[in-house]
Amino acid sequence: MARDLPAFTLAGYDKGRGFLTQALWFAVMNTVFMAWFCPARLRVALLRAFGAKIGEGVFIRHKVRILWPWKLSIGDHSWIGEGAWLLNLEPVAIGSHVCISQEAMLCTGSHDHRAADFRYRNAPIVVEDGAWVAVRATVLAGVTVGRHAVAGAGAVVHRDLPELTLQTVDGGRRPVEEPK
Structure with a gap:
């Protein structure tokens, strides 16, 4: 089978907002949201203003990229580390007390x-309460x-990845203890 890239379309993909909202988000994300001088509280406020559902005590570092805020929900007291990328063409649901570390990708x-x-071939991602996506880890669609x-x-x-399980860089999995 030959690849026919000119035949690619966006059929079946809904960005969730119109062009003007998308353009405004990209402008805000690239000038203010990702900047080192933007306070973490303002990042949370900007996400909420663009439709994200964000809990209390959420901390988002600089250089974080989020494709569509309106397709994002984050529970209470979760952290998103510097340089993380949430490529959320579909919904991403992050629970409470979750750590998404530096340069991780969802x-x-x-x-x-x-x-x-x-x-x-898109699908949502769910990161349940208390999970940790460590530095430069990637979580794929579905x-x-x-x-x-x-x-x-x-x-x-x-x-x-089942609850209380660690996946290593080589794909191995083993149980972990529940935090105390």
């Missing part, structure tokens, strides 16, 4: 490699990271 979008037109699970540094999580 990617809800992909392409169907079996289709000549390379159509989207995955649920279970309660108190750990996606270890550099890990690529392509299938559900």
